[in-house]
Amino acid sequence: MGSPARLRPYMNDNGPLILDGGLATELEAQGAHLQGDPLWSARLLHTNPQAVRDAHYRFLLSGADVITTATYQASVTGFINHLDLSSEGARELLMSGVQLAKETVERFVSDSRPAGQRCPLVAGSVGPYGAFLLNGSEYTGAYAEDMTVEDLKVWHRPQMDCLVAAGADLIAFETVPSIKEAEALVELLREFPNSKAWLAFSCKDGKCISDGSLFTDAVQIANRSPQLVAVGVNCCSPVLVAPLLDSARSLLSPDMSWVVYPNSGEEWNTKQGWLTSEKTSALIPELSRTWMKQGAALIGGCCRIGPAHIAELRQQLKGSCTSPASAV
Template identity: 75%
Template sequence: MGSSVGLRHFIRENGPLILDGGLATDLETQGIKLQGDPLWSARLLHTDPQAIRDCHYRFLLSGADIITTATYQASIPGFVRHLDVTADRARELLMSGVLLAKDTVKRFETGQRCPLVAGSVGPYGASLHDGSEYTGAYAQEMSIEELKAWHRPQVDCLEAAGADLIAFETIPSLKEAEAVVELLREFPNCKAWLSFSCKDDRCISDGSPFCSAVQVAKTSTQLLAVGVNCCSPAVVEPLLHSARSQLSPDISWVVYPNSGEEWDTERGWQTSRKSSASIPELSHTWLKQGAALIGGCCRISPAHIAEIRQQLKGCFRTAQGQGQHE
């Protein structure tokens, strides 16, 4: 990994950086069945790594500057339990998420674009496979030390495998955010972003104000960005506005909402009148609010990412007087 200063400079010089979209969404589009799997897309690290490579490549072709590994729902205990492998093999599988992504980036790299790899770390609730990453209720029964102990092996594996930065995603509670910030200090060369799941346009999933969550994040010198993911696009602007005074000059906003549809633990994603088409439109506002990392989460396809890149990179070049061609 490069230095924190180096990555911050890269973001500022090349921003806004475009993130990828819903990896599982794209895999399911290819006919792979993931719904109901306790390992979700992470199972494919064991059963079909080429499908992961192909998915990463589709997002890169669509303009992603950063791709996230297929490790959101991965953990050593989870692999041991659901794949019946040893702990050593589970560690290898976690690391393979980074190696697959880096190999795909290497095949894609051009003189104009050198995409980064973010090692995805989901909340403890993701391992429970019960939707609790959208409530954070489990954190009430766990200590910060227990949450750190849970996250430590994932961070250790992803860093060891060479991820450019770590993406702590869909964090639902202040306590888990505090645990993540403390844990990062054990990995002084590790850079990261921290994004929260949110219940409405003011609060993260456990009911804490988003501004309080940003206060926790800004205590870390290793966090490059803080923000939201897997929420409706409609709540992003008010959430960022509510915490604008708390954002440190050294930390940017990271924003990657879902399509606006609602998740039902029994029936899956439920289509509503809300449309992912609003993300490219709303992203201009997020850019004005200071977002430097923008993409999509669940139900956001490579085609959506291509549209976001076309709109934002064009907007950015015009605003900055830059004329480089993609």
């Protein structure tokens, strides 16, 4: 895509951009055993990088304009603790998440010529500190009560540095549950002035993010950063998206768009895992036009959303893929 400075024009010319779905969901569908793993899908950067490439490629074939790296639960500290790597080895492994994604995009573009016209982007995933804690607190933000903004910046800085150094097209701050962590990420982004990002919150209902703060206040935090191209929600039920966006529609900066990628709407149980339901996943394509009318420029899916769902979403919003191998 080139310089991050051209990201906004690219979005305007090609929007809405279709995001991928749940990377871990697709990896598990292909046989990976991730549940309960302290590194989640990031472990496969070390043990099976080809599986990560293949999952990225399936989302590209299904119509994704943006693929997100397998680094949501990755951290230098986590790789040192759980893989017995050196600090430098941990940094290299984290950077490999971007490199694998970029290689996969290059392969996709090469395979789809001359018919292909898409040039997909790579978003470097930065999950919340709660994901490292492995206690479900990424959906409460409770940990932030005992941390300062500076503490959170110190935690996120190594991950951010690796993703930027590896050449991610933009950064995806994902599943952020607290206002304080959002403040830390917005401040940290200033240390990387040539980078662009989106900021997506986990939300508990149609008005509040996970720590109980109003979504309107979260959007105002995002408005402080000219480097953010989008603010929004991820990993919540699809039915919460429209009311959340509605609640803050008058506050969204003219230079900002919405980013939306909910989960399937199924319920997560810490002991049983996902409680499946027939009624849920189809809601994303069904509701996506509403979100687009509300100003969403980046739309995709999160947990339990696979390539077939993304293909349906693309068909709903943009017609069929331009890739000759798009009939997935």
